[in-house]
Amino acid sequence: MLLGSMLFYQARIAPAQQPRPNRPARSSGQSPASQPRLKSATQQTFTPEQIRDGQVRFGAQCGFCHGKDAAGGESGPDLTRSELVAKDVQGDKLGPLIRAGRPNAGMPAFNNFTDDDLKVVAAFLHTQMDKFADLGGGRRSVEPEDLATGNAAAGREYFNGKGKCSSCHSATGDLAGIGTRLQGLNLMRRMLYPAGNIGNPGNSKAKATLVLPSGETATLPVAAEDQFTVTIVDSSGARQTYQKSAVKARIEEPLDAHFDQLGKYSDTEIHNVYAYLESLK
Numbered sequence: 310m311l312l313g314s315m316l317f318y319q320a321r322i323a324p325a326q327q328p329r330p331n332r333p334a335r336s337s338g339q340s341p342a343s344q345p346r347l348k349s350a351t352q353q354t355f356t357p358e359q360i361r362d363g364q365v366r367f368g369a370q371c372g373f374c375h376g377k378d379a380a381g382g383e384s385g386p387d388l389t390r391s392e393l394v395a396k397d398v399q400g401d402k403l404g405p406l407i408r409a410g411r412p413n414a415g416m417p418a419f420n421n422f423t424d425d426d427l428k429v430v431a432a433f434l435h436t437q438m439d440k441f442a443d444l445g446g447g448r449r450s451v452e453p454e455d456l457a458t459g460n461a462a463a464g465r466e467y468f469n470g471k472g473k474c475s476s477c478h479s480a481t482g483d484l485a486g487i488g489t490r491l492q493g494l495n496l497m498r499r500m501l502y503p504a505g506n507i508g509n510p511g512n513s514k515a516k517a518t519l520v521l522p523s524g525e526t527a528t529l530p531v532a533a534e535d536q537f538t539v540t541i542v543d544s545s546g547a548r549q550t551y552q553k554s555a556v557k558a559r560i561e562e563p564l565d566a567h568f569d570q571l572g573k574y575s576d577t578e579i580h581n582v583y584a585y586l587e588s589l590k
Contacts, residue, residue, distance in 0.1 A: 346442040347395040355432035363433030366426055370419060379437045384415065384495065388434055389441040400431035453493035456583055464585030467578055472570065474582070477563060480589055488589045497583055503567055514564075517541050520557035534560060 368377045374385030381387035388394055397403045404427040410418030422430075468474040478484050491499055515531040517539050529541040532548050539558050540550040551558065574582075 346438075347390055347392065348439055348442040349397075349435045350395050351398050353399065353432075353435055355436065359429045359432040360436050363429035363431070363436075367430050367433050371430075374416075379434055380441065389438045391438075394434050394438055397431060397435070400427040403427065403431050403434065453587075456493060456497055456580065457587070459577070459580030459582070459584035461581070461584040461588045464578075464581035464583070467582055468585055472578070472582065473566075477566065484586065484589055486590060488587045492587070496586060497579075500583060500586060501567070501571065501579070503564055515560060515562040518559045518561070519551065522555065531560060531562075 367375075367379065371379075371385070372382065374382050375388055376382035376385070379388040393402055393406065404422075404424075407422055407427060407430070408418060408420045410416045412418070465480075468478075468480075487496070487499075515534075516528055517531045517534075518526065518528045519539075519541070520526050527541075529543060531539065532542050533540040533550075537554070538550050538552055539556075539560065540548050543549055
């Protein structure tokens, strides 16, 4: 699913524009995805045992975010394209970073790594970097710079105007700091395909307005819905299921506006709104 999402966004990335103010210009005017792959700057030799041990250690501690092969995962970047890895020699640059972490970027500190742990992880990363460089081809991850082609001011205008986003969201309320909490593909995915909450009554924002046979009207959170029934959560927290043929039910799902918007967005508008959300630090 993740790969399909990334291919979708790569296909929708707008043509390269002039760099925006406060953004460093790209050296070749191309997306980082199209740049030649890096290789280790210093030739290094590792034993098969070091590489194997590093693969195990990396997979156990780092693979969830960076992928088992270090080429990018659910939230971590592609380390086979990392300048830090390319400049590292026997863990001299990777070691301090791994032990200190990057809390602001969501990377925890691994201060329990021994010197041997750091050396074998460095051995694995250098081996992966050089292997991918020899193979050539593109990467499977999407960097924030790949999506940074929009205009934040135009995105703000769309957010508050044509897109009607401000009717449900606020830059100083629910979206305050979203540009810090989410970056790159994660921010784009949240913007276009926010996760639904139906089925989780504790967090559900969908509401059902029911007109019962008695004539009583009630508006309650939706726990589940299908073609024939609707299940609501009453004031005591208990679930009650009604046949739609027996009651009048009107379901209001705030996320429907996001899905309706998908058919209205232009590529330019998508990237402008993304740029605006990214600016909300």
